[in-house]
Amino acid sequence: MELLYASCVGLLVACGVFLILRSRTFPVVLGLTMLSYAVNLFLFSSGRLSLNQAAVLGYSTDYADPLPQALVLTAIVIGFAMTAFVVILAIRGRADLGNDHVNGQVPDKDKKGKA
Amino acid sequence: MIQHLTSLPVLLPMLAGVILLMPPCGKNVAIRRIASVVLGLITSCVSIALLLQVQQHGTAVYAIGDWSAPFGIVLVADPLSTLLVSLTSILCTVCALYACAGDDEKGSFFHPLLHFLLLGVNGAFLTGDAFNLFVFFEVLLIASYSLLMHGGDKRNTRAALQYVIMNLVGSAIFLIALGVLYGVLGTLNMADMAQKVTFLEGDDVYLAKIGGLLLLVVFALKGALLPLHLWLPNTYATAMPVVAAMFAIMTKVGVYSMMRVYTLIFGDEAGELSHMAQSWLWWLALATIVMGAIGVLASQDLRKLVANLVIVSVGTLVALVAVQTVEASAAAIYYLVHSTMVTAALFILADLIGRQRGKVADRITVGRPVTQPILLGFGFVIAAVAAIGMPPLSGFIAKIWLLKATFNSEYGIVFWPLYLLASLALLVGISKAGSTVFWHHKGNTNDSHEQERVHPAQLAALIVLLSSAPLMAIFAGQASEYALNAATVLHDFRGTISAILEGGQ
Numbered sequence: 329m330e331l332l333y334a335s336c337v338g339l340l341v342a343c344g345v346f347l348i349l350r351s352r353t354f355p356v357v358l359g360l361t362m363l364s365y366a367v368n369l370f371l372f373s374s375g376r377l378s379l380n381q382a383a384v385l386g387y388s389t390d391y392a393d394p395l396p397q398a399l400v401l402t403a404i405v406i407g408f409a410m411t412a413f414v415v416i417l418a419i420r421g422r423a424d425l426g427n428d429h430v431n432g433q434v435p436d437k438d439k440k441g442k443a
Numbered sequence: 444m445i446q447h448l449t450s451l452p453v454l455l456p457m458l459a460g461v462i463l464l465m466p467p468c469g470k471n472v473a474i475r476r477i478a479s480v481v482l483g484l485i486t487s488c489v490s491i492a493l494l495l496q497v498q499q500h501g502t503a504v505y506a507i508g509d510w511s512a513p514f515g516i517v518l519v520a521d522p523l524s525t526l527l528v529s530l531t532s533i534l535c536t537v538c539a540l541y542a543c544a545g546d547d548e549k550g551s552f553f554h555p556l557l558h559f560l561l562l563g564v565n566g567a568f569l570t571g572d573a574f575n576l577f578v579f580f581e582v583l584l585i586a587s588y589s590l591l592m593h594g595g596d597k598r599n600t601r602a603a604l605q606y607v608i609m610n611l612v613g614s615a616i617f618l619i620a621l622g623v624l625y626g627v628l629g630t631l632n633m634a635d636m637a638q639k640v641t642f643l644e645g646d647d648v649y650l651a652k653i654g655g656l657l658l659l660v661v662f663a664l665k666g667a668l669l670p671l672h673l674w675l676p677n678t679y680a681t682a683m684p685v686v687a688a689m690f691a692i693m694t695k696v697g698v699y700s701m702m703r704v705y706t707l708i709f710g711d712e713a714g715e716l717s718h719m720a721q722s723w724l725w726w727l728a729l730a731t732i733v734m735g736a737i738g739v740l741a742s743q744d745l746r747k748l749v750a751n752l753v754i755v756s757v758g759t760l761v762a763l764v765a766v767q768t769v770e771a772s773a774a775a776i777y778y779l780v781h782s783t784m785v786t787a788a789l790f791i792l793a794d795l796i797g798r799q800r801g802k803v804a805d806r807i808t809v810g811r812p813v814t815q816p817i818l819l820g821f822g823f824v825i826a827a828v829a830a831i832g833m834p835p836l837s838g839f840i841a842k843i844w845l846l847k848a849t850f851n852s853e854y855g856i857v858f859w860p861l862y863l864l865a866s867l868a869l870l871v872g873i874s875k876a877g878s879t880v881f882w883h884h885k886g887n888t889n890d891s892h893e894q895e896r897v898h899p900a901q902l903a904a905l906i907v908l909l910s911s912a913p914l915m916a917i918f919a920g921q922a923s924e925y926a927l928n929a930a931t932v933l934h935d936f937r938g939t940i941s942a943i944l945e946g947g948q
Contacts, residue, residue, distance in 0.1 A: 360608065364615060371618055374626035403618055407614075410581070421604045
């Protein structure tokens with residue numbers, strides 16, 4: 329289970345980093361979202377992965393660590409708000425700058441390609 | 444009531460932000476302005492009251508919801524954090540006052556956002572919990588994103604987009620670092636983490652090291668340390684100057700977090716991990732000073748010049764943090780207060796000068812003379828003298844102190860020549876800018892349209908910011924005594940831990 333979980337997180341991070349390094353805003357936003365998913369999964373696993381344990385403190389002797397769950401919840405909420413903000417900002421950047429490049433200008437190579 | 448005082452610098456700005464959104468403040472501009480400044484003043488007074496109380500009775504620990512540490516979140520008010528909270532509150536009030544001259548109407552919700560930013564910064568200074576630090580970072584960041592866009596144009600959108608993306612990546616790294624540290628240490632309370640780091644063994648040591656160094660990346664990004672400083676000049680130069688003045692405190696949040704994490708958690712007592720970030724911090728800080736100084740020399744306009752001054756001050760602070768002695772930390776604390784006030788004043792001056800020079804704005808080139816050369820020139824001289832570190836103002840005292848703090852260690856031999864050369868570069872850069880702006884002009888003053896004169900609110904804000912430089916020099920004895928005390932508490936490992944883990948009320 330650990331191997332599967334870790335490779336999932338690793339794959340998500342790899343995709344996220346690749347997309348963040350793109351020059352247009354849409355892939356970058358997608359990359360940020362993937363990275364934040366990976367981070368959430370990672371945070372969740374910081375309380376150790378375990379099966380068949382009570383979700384919160386109770387009468388059970390075995391219980392899963394509740395704190396990472398609370399942390400993930402906070403991180404999800406914050407990540408959601410930030411993603412919404414960056415999407416709006418990207419749209420405004422598209423309108424203000426006339427293109428969807430993170431640098432605000434179309435590189436020369438692309439211009440030639442179009443011409 | 445008195446034990447709840449610690450929580451007020453966080454609660455009051457939140458309340459202020461909400462009040463400013465609701466009627467009658469939301470509708471009426473005049474009421475909103477007065478309310479914003481008054482609420483800022485109240486927060487400042489409460490922060491100073493907290494500072495005085497901490498000075499009298501020692502570190503105050505406030506357990507939120509009465510959940511005692513390490514299970515609940517605690518707010519820790521020690522001399523350093525209360526000093527910074529007071530500084531931020533005063534700066535926020537001054538910025539609110541300055542914006543009353545008309546800047547707040549260039550976009551919506553300026554005053555509420557300013558107070559929400561204050562909430563985030565104060566919270567980040569006071570909190571004693573690493574995850575809570577992340578939450579307050581996000582609060583201050585989302586307020587700063589919106590403030591950055593306030594009254595903005597195209598250039599502004601571009602800078603904001605890059606700033607937001609950088610910081611979102613930073614937040615992701617912050618969370619990964621916290622996840623690693625929690626997985627290893629099983630706690631997020633900073634005092635408890637500091638205790639548990641000592642007992643780590645085997646592979647856990649390396650994991651904790653990875654977590655700690657990831658945190659370094661995050662704080663370097665927030666504080667604009669060398670490879671991660673590229674966002675700063677553009678962001679600060681395109682933001683509205685009053686917003687940039689408020690942002691003068693934001694890089695300091697990163698530096699403050701470094702101070703906390705690398706002196707408390709990974710400090711003297713951390714066994715194998717003690718001082719693990721020191722060598723990184725030291726060389727990066729030196730490189731940052733060099734880059735900032737080159738940036739000052741190369742700047743084309745006043746605001747970019749001041750933004751590069753911010754980078755120099757960050758480099759200086761981080762170098763002092765890396766030395767990790769009580770005296771170096773004390774010098775860093777004094778320098779931090781001084782540089783925040785002076786850079787804020789310089790941003791505001793750059794704005795005032797730009798407004799009075801018509802089309803040339805604040806570019807460092809020959810243009811129309813300013814309308815009020817005596818007032819602005821005099822202000823610029825005070826701010827410049829303080830920023831460069833020439834006698835008799837606070838910058839000089841700060842410089843002497845930080846040179847003295849590095850003298851006896853192996854650091855001095857690199858730091859002294861480098862820092863003095865950087866100061867020379869600042870001297871050349873700033874005096875060139877000042878003489879071009881004030882003395883080289885063409886065209887007559889009686890242009891067709893009436894020049895904007897300095898508004899009384901702007902003047903008051905400027906005077907408050909500038910007066911800090913002579914005041915910190917006149918009361919240098921008391922100020923340095925306070926800084927020494929704050930640094931001693933910061934380095935007092937046992938005292939801090941016992942105060943936090945046993946003293947929660």
